[in-house]
Amino acid sequence: MTDSLLARVLGELQNKTAGERLAFIQNEIAKIEDPEQRELAETALLLGMHVGIPERRDHVIVLVHGIRTYAEWQERLAGVLADKGYELVYPIGYGFFDVLSFLCPLFTRRKPIERVLRELRAIKTKHRDADISVVAHSFGTYVLSKILEDATDISLHRVILCGCIVPLKFRWDKVVARVKGLVVNEVGTRDSWPVAAGLVTWGYGPSGTFGFKTTHVRDRYHNCGHSDFFEDELMARYWLPMLLDGQIVASDWTRKRTKASSALSLMSWFPLKSLLGIAVIGWLTVLALHRVAWV
């Protein structure tokens, strides 16, 4: 039962006569099929009857997607949240971001960052007293890390990262003061994309495959790949309790997971881009020397 549903039931209860109230409560609770949810609702209702209708603080949830997608998961998660009574959900996009723009370490990444930042500032203006939480996927996690790094006017409530490509050495200690609640990194141990991104270009890292392993971020491991986080069951089981009440539901895979595959480990430390850089510099040097000799 969410705060809004609880407020509605408690409000309607006031309009019932003393003799009708018990039956009304029993009927309302009986409508909830899931026994766990029913118990939660009953507890919330009995608590609310004694301490009053909870005051609601607006909570805006912002969803930021990755590359090469228009992210249908955003609308699905928005729907799941709306079912729970949370209407203030903003899926944010920055258009179709192609692989070349993603790989290029200069210029191209700036536009999506500015776009998301503009959106966040607009939401902040529109909902002045609201808490703002963010769910970001893949390139969206990189965008968010840059916003946290640079835009000191942006403060967040809770953050969920998945398919995260932020470098492992990201200084969470410098930005975590602007996240009031928790930062959870959903790690997919079969997700090779964060490793590949860090392998071939600058600015990214394998945090979505191996975890940050820092006190400032809670890594939660799952036996899944880059875009497997958007199953309804996973969102309902792990994300809703976290977003709505700050509850970290433990995943079994966090303890059970096996050693990362040798290929992923090798990819994570192999200095491909540095070697490519050296090769390019060497090639240019040789070319220049030949030119001098020819002149």
Added chain:
Amino acid sequence: MSSINLEALIDEFPEEAASVKRLAAFLDRSEKSGQPTKELSVQRFFDIAKPSSQMVLVRMLQRLVQQGVLRRLVRVESDALGGIGDFGSVADVPHVLFDSRMGREIEVRSDQLKLIYRFEPTGAVR
């Protein structure tokens, strides 16, 4: 330190660490006074823990029930004070109940319901 260790709850609800510590301190004090708390109403839990929201307290209590630390029961209280019946859930509460304290059958009202959590002796989370 109370025999009931609530550290696991802080791990699951890190934002509520202060609330859990307030609750642990209360249990510790009551244990040291020689009169350990056997049960608390949900309202008392709320007053002691001062959680950031009602829903988060509800979720924390549910976890403690699932872990076997607490047992949850719905108590019907007599207008003459004192419980006259404990039930597993609101659905189990009959509309008419014999009030042993008043010596007659009464029609149960919703304001007579009280949610109680009893501390289970073997339920300490380690």
